[in-house]
Amino acid sequence: MSTIQAQIDEIEKEMARTQKNKATNYHLGTLKAKLAKLRSELLNGPGGKSAGSKDAGRGFDVTKSGDTRVGLVGFPSVGKSTLLTTLTGTRSEAAAYEFTTLTCIPGTMKYKGARIQVLDLPGIIEGAAEGKGRGRQVISTARTCNLILVVLDAAKPLTHKKIIENELFSFGIRINQSPPNVKVTRNEGGGIDYQEMVPQTKGMNAEVCRVVLKEFKVSCAQIILREDITVDQFIDVIEGNRAYIPVLYVFNKIDSLTIEELDILDQMPNYVPISSQHEWNLEELMEEIWDRCNMLRIYTKPKGQIPDYDEPVILHSEGNPTVEEFCNRIHRTLIDQFSHAWVWGRSAKHQPQRCGKEHRLMDEDVVQIVKKAG
Numbered sequence: 001m002s003t004i005q006a007q008i009d010e011i012e013k014e015m016a017r018t019q020k021n022k023a024t025n026y027h028l029g030t031l032k033a034k035l036a037k038l039r040s041e042l043l044n045g046p047g048g049k050s051a052g053s054k055d056a057g058r059g060f061d062v063t064k065s066g067d068t069r070v071g072l073v074g075f076p077s078v079g080k081s082t083l084l085t086t087l088t089g090t091r092s093e094a095a096a097y098e099f100t101t102l103t104c105i106p107g108t109m110k111y112k113g114a115r116i117q118v119l120d121l122p123g124i125i126e127g128a129a130e131g132k133g134r135g136r137q138v139i140s141t142a143r144t145c146n147l148i149l150v151v152l153d154a155a156k157p158l159t160h161k162k163i164i165e166n167e168l169f170s171f172g173i174r175i176n177q178s179p180p181n182v183k184v185t186r187n188e189g190g191g192i193d194y195q196e197m198v199p200q201t202k203g204m205n206a207e208v209c210r211v212v213l214k215e216f217k218v219s220c221a222q223i224i225l226r227e228d229i230t231v232d233q234f235i236d237v238i239e240g241n242r243a244y245i246p247v248l249y250v251f252n253k254i255d256s257l258t259i260e261e262l263d264i265l266d267q268m269p270n271y272v273p274i275s276s277q278h279e280w281n282l283e284e285l286m287e288e289i290w291d292r293c294n295m296l297r298i299y300t301k302p303k304g305q306i307p308d309y310d311e312p313v314i315l316h317s318e319g320n321p322t323v324e325e326f327c328n329r330i331h332r333t334l335i336d337q338f339s340h341a342w343v344w345g346r347s348a349k350h351q352p353q354r355c356g357k358e359h360r361l362m363d364e365d366v367v368q369i370v371k372k373a374g
């Protein structure tokens, strides 16, 4: 039998030969599903657990701390360690030779009252996900981050960018995408029930759904598409275990560029030009990191005192947290004594508003908890 890589090459060739049209859509769907399965076998061995599962490759053993975790990923010698030292004050050795850093070095950056854990990581190169160098360990660790900073040398950013994106992709990381809005319910019987809540314009239909599910040996399931998605996104949902993580591109060493060169880079989305060495533009970098970490600052106000603006309680902002979540963050049993809360700020209809525990908070609200009498 040919090697997995040879089978992958074969399928990729066949996909390239296959013209894209309605008639070949099902065939392409099958090929894509086969490809996804082979890729995860390549990463995890035959019968493979999907990329990123616990045994698929272990990350560095660094305890999570702080309010969120940001990882530095990039080619060797792009300046990751220099950046860690500049951002967090934790010294990570930096030098002009490649692979100076051989393990994961954590540091903490304080910004707007939040404690952001930053991880310096060894450099990665092409083939990292398949096990070149410490690549798998690096990318497994990147999977545990809330935000990945892809650090690039401003002098050769675009070729490196593509390679790193591919490595992250083949490890099941989907960057700057949200999880597709698809509901999958696996059933004991009843075949495939396929429903589109919105018109599908990117290749999905009942037949493609069926061939993909067949490849993954799913014969009975209800599938509801609530968003216009591609076949690849559908395969992601069925294979599972994808990590959807925001990425910010950091172009380091801009001190070595001309203004004209810098202007060309300026067109890219999600990117920040910096010089770690000269500490140029770090304020913007921190602001961009903050924007992607989805955190809220809630200030506490003890009765009769002014709010404590230096030490906000940091909450994750997805779906806007409730007053109850705020209480739980302060103390496990606080909610048992909760009577009501006074809330000032953007979430309040008047200043202050008397709120129950279901009230949803917004960034920079001020909250005073009133306990039950007795």
Ligand SMILES: Nc1nc2c(ncn2[C@@H]2O[C@H](COP(=O)(O)OP(=O)(O)OP(=O)(O)O)[C@@H](O)[C@H]2O)c(=O)[nH]1
Pocket (backbone or CB within 6 Å): 074, 075, 076, 077, 078, 079, 080, 081, 082, 083, 093, 094, 095, 096, 097, 098, 099, 100, 101, 102, 121, 122, 123, 124, 252, 253, 254, 255, 256, 274, 275, 276, 277, 278
């Ligand atoms: N000109 C310039 N050089 C920089 C800058 N940042 C880092 N360097 C230099 O680039 C070299 C590599 O820096 P490191 O911080 O070791 O890079 P790294 O990405 O951690 O490297 P590995 O750990 O080997 O992957 C060192 O000689 C740094 O002094 C910068 O902003 N401008």
Ligand SMILES: [K+]
Pocket (backbone or CB within 6 Å): 076, 077, 078, 094, 095, 096, 097, 098, 099, 100, 101
């Ligand atoms: K280096």
Ligand SMILES: [Mg+2]
Pocket (backbone or CB within 6 Å): 080, 081, 082, 093, 094, 100, 101, 120, 121, 122, 123
């Ligand atoms: Mg380093």
